[in-house]
Ligand SMILES: Nc1ncnc2c1ncn2[C@@H]1O[C@H](COP(=O)(O)OP(=O)(O)O)[C@@H](O)[C@H]1O
Ligand SMILES: Nc1ncnc2c1ncn2[C@@H]1O[C@H](COP(=O)(O)OP(=O)(O)O)[C@@H](O)[C@H]1O
Ligand code: SF4
Ligand SMILES: [Mg+2]
C-alpha cells in the first residue's frame with residue numbers, strides 16, 4: 189500500500205503509458221494518462237475512435253492484448269498498484285470490484301446458457317452463493333435492470349431478448365457483485381436513442397444506489413453531458429483536456445474538444461438559427477505508428493498550429509481560475525471565451 | 528402534378544413473405560411498409576427518421592425497386608417508374624442512386640476507386656470511355672479526392688474517404704434522386720461533419736434531390752427540408768423542418784426527441800417516459816394505433832382503428848397520425 193485508504197481516491201491513475209510491440213517496432217499507444225476517480229463519481233472518456241479510450245479501460249483491468257505492456261506509471265485502486273498485481277489477483281478483481289460492459293452485448297453473452305445461468309455463474313464465482321440463492325438473486329437483478337416479468341425471463345436465452353434487453357442483462361451481470369467501478373465502453377452505440385435513454389437512466393440510478401463509480405466511454409458529447417460529472421478528452425493516446433463537464437462544455441480550451449462539440453449538429457427548436465455548414469475538424473486520427481512523438485499529435489488538424497506545436501509535445505497546464513480544468517495545448521482557448 | 532417534383536410516392540406498401548401460415552390459414556407476411564405517401568421537390572431533401580426496424584430502408588429500397596412493392600405508385604421526374612420493366616426499367620434505374628451506411632461493405636474490394644465510380648456509367652451505357660474518364664475526374668475533384676487516388680483499392684482508404692467514393696459513384700449518372708441510407712452512421716463525428724458538408728455543397732452545386740434516411744434527429748434537422756417520422760411501417764408525423772422542430776406534435780416524435788441527450792448542462796433527460804409495452808406484430812393486421820402500447824397518452828380510443836395522417840388543426844401540411852390530435856390541439 190502506498191497511500192492510506194482513507195484519503196486516497198478510489199482509483200488514481202498516474203502517468204500510465206502502454207506500449208505495443210509490433211513487427212515494425214515499439215509504439216506508444218497510451219502516453220502519460222493520469223486521472224482520479226472518487227467513490228460513486230462518474231467520468232467520461234471522449235474522443236474519436238482510435239484515440240485509446242478502450243485501451244485505457246483494458247489497461248486498468250489488466251486486459252491488454254498480448255503485444256501490449258504497461259511501460260510506465262501506476263494504476264492505484266484503493267492504494268494497490270494494479271500494474272504489478274498478479275493475474276490471480278486481477279481475476280478476482282474483475283467482475284467483483286471492477287466490471288465492464290461493452291458495445292455489443294450479444295458477443296459478451298454466451299448463446300448456449302440462459303441469462304439466469306450467466307448471472308448465477310458470476311454470483312457463485314465471486315460470492316460463493318448456492319444455486320437456489322443465485323437464482324433468486326438473478327431474478328432480483330433482472331428486476332433491478334427493469335426486465336419485465338423477470339421471474340419468467342430468467343430462463344430465456346440471449347437470442348430471445350431485444351438488443352436493449354441484452355444490454356440490461358449485461359448491466360445486471362456487471363453489477364451482480366456491486367462493484368466499486370463500472371466501465372461502460374460505448375454501451376449504447378448499437379441501440380436506438382429511446383433505448384439509450386433508458387439504459388442511461390438505469391446506469392445513473394443503479395450507480396447512485398450502489399455508490400458505484402462509472403467510467404463511460406463515448407464519442408457523444410450529449411451522453412457526456414447527461415451521464416458524467418467529469419470528462420477526459422483523449423486524442424491519439426494522450427489526454428488533451430480534463431475537467432468538470434460543465435466547465436469543459438461551456439468553455440472548451442483544447443481546439444480538439446472545441447471541434448468535437450461544434451462539428452455535431454445539435455438539435456434546436458429554432459431552425460432559423462441553424463448554420464448551413466458545420467464547423468469541420470479536417471483530416472482523421474493518426475495511426476498508432478505516429479503516436480508518442482514529441483509534438484502535438486493534433487497539429488495536422490488544428491487551425492492554431494504553429495512552430496512549437498510541430499516541434500514539442502505540449503505540457504499539461506491548469507486553466508486559471510479552474511483548478512480542476514487542465515489542458516495540454518500550446519495555444520489553448522481562454523476560459524472567458526464562449527463557444 | 529408539378530413538374531418540380533423529383534419524386535412522388537403514393538400508397539406504397541411492402542410486405543415480406545414469412546415462413547408458416549397464420550391462424551387464418553393464409554401465408555404469413557410481414558407488412559414492413561404500410562401505405563405511405565411522400566413527395567420530394569427537385570433539389571430538396573426529405574428525411575425519414577425512426578427507430579431501427581421501422582421500415583425506412585425497406586421504403587427506400589422499394590422506391591428504387593430493389594425490393595418488390597405490394598402496392599403503390601412511384602413517379603420519378605414525371606415518369607411512372609413503379610410499372611416499368613425490362614429494358615425501360617434498366618434505363619430508368621440510373622435515375623436513382625444509393626449511398627449506403629457502411630463504407631466498408633458497400634464498395635467492391637477488388638475494383639480500383641476510379642472503376643467503382645465508372646460502373647454505373649457503363650451500366651447506363653450512354654457515355655464513351657473518354658467521356659467517362661472526364662466525368663470520373665470531375666467527380667473525384669467534387670468529392671475531395673485526389674486524381675491519383677483513382678488507382679487505389681477500397682481498403683487503402685479511410686472510412687470517410689470510402690464514403691466519398693460512394694458519393695462520387697452515386698453522382699456519376701446525374702440521378703434525379705439520391706437515396707442516402709444512414710450515410711454517416713458508421714463514421715466518427717468529425718468525419719460525419721465533413722461528409723454532411725460535402726453532401727450539402729454537392730446538392731447546391733448540382734441541384735441534387737435526396738431521400739435521406741437516418742436515426743439521428745440532429746443530422747436530419749441539419750440536412751432535411753421535410754421530415755417524416757416512421758414507426759412500424761407507418762408515417763406518424765410529416766411536416767416541414769421548421770414546423771416540426773418548433774413543435775413536434777406526435778407522442779412518438781416527442782419521445783424520440785426527448786431521448787436525444789443534449790449538451791445543455793442541467794437539462795434533465797426525459798427519455799424513459801415511454802411505456803414498456805409489447806411492440807405490435809406486423810404479420811397481423813393492425814387494429815389500432817401501432818404506437819399505443821408504448822404511448823404515454825394512450826386511451827381506449829387509440830385501439831379503435833388505425834389513425835391516418837391528418838393536418839394539425841390550423842396548419843397546412845403539418846400532419847400526424849394520432850387519434851388524440853383533436854384533444855392535444857384544444858388542450
Ligand atoms: N488489438 C490491437 N492490435 C493492434 N492495434 C490495436 C489493437 N487494439 C487497438 N489498437 C489500436 O490502438 C489505438 C487505440 O485503440 P482503442 O483504445 O481501441 O481506441 P478507442 O477505444 O478510443 O476507439 C488505435 O490506433 C487502435 O487501432
Ligand atoms: N428481406 C427481408 N425479409 C423479411 N423481413 C425484412 C426484410 N428486410 C427487412 N425486414 C423487416 O422489415 C422491417 C423494417 O426493416 P427496415 O426497413 O430494415 O427498417 P429500418 O431501415 O427502419 O431499420 C423490420 O421488421 C425488418 O425485420
Ligand atoms: S393515437 Fe393514441 S396511442 Fe397513438 S400516438 Fe396518438 S395518443 Fe398515442
Ligand atoms: Mg473503443
Ligand SMILES: [Mg+2]
Nearest residue numbers: 580583584585
Ligand atoms: Mg435501415
